Amino acid sequence: MAICSHLSALTALIPAAEHVCPDCVALGDKWVHLRVCQECGHVGCCDQSKNKHATKHFRATEHPVIISAEPGEQWAWCYVDEQMAEY
Numbered sequence: 001m002a003i004c005s006h007l008s009a010l011t012a013l014i015p016a017a018e019h020v021c022p023d024c025v026a027l028g029d030k031w032v033h034l035r036v037c038q039e040c041g042h043v044g045c046c047d048q049s050k051n052k053h054a055t056k057h058f059r060a061t062e063h064p065v066i067i068s069a070e071p072g073e074q075w076a077w078c079y080v081d082e083q084m085a086e087y
């Protein structure tokens, strides 16, 4: 399967500016893993987290690509095409 245009356009990755989910901090909640939007740098929590802020960010903004912010994980995910790529 060919890699989608969103993932193939990914060149300089945006790292997590901080290692917290700001939306969870505001709610006083906890998260499981962190994801970073590659359009604007928004940090959100993963779908195993109660609040799923990364997915909510995609639904609100349609920014298509996130990367994992977890140490040792090197992958990107496109919500639009539901494709994963290692980098």
Ligand SMILES: [Zn+2]
Residues within 6 Å of the ligand: 004, 005, 006, 007, 064, 078, 079, 080, 081, 082, 083
């Ligand atoms: Zn895509």
Ligand SMILES: [Zn+2]
Residues within 6 Å of the ligand: 021, 022, 023, 024, 031, 044, 045, 049, 051, 052, 053, 054
């Ligand atoms: Zn969160």
Ligand SMILES: [Zn+2]
Residues within 6 Å of the ligand: 037, 038, 039, 040, 041, 042, 057, 061, 063
């Ligand atoms: Zn974004």
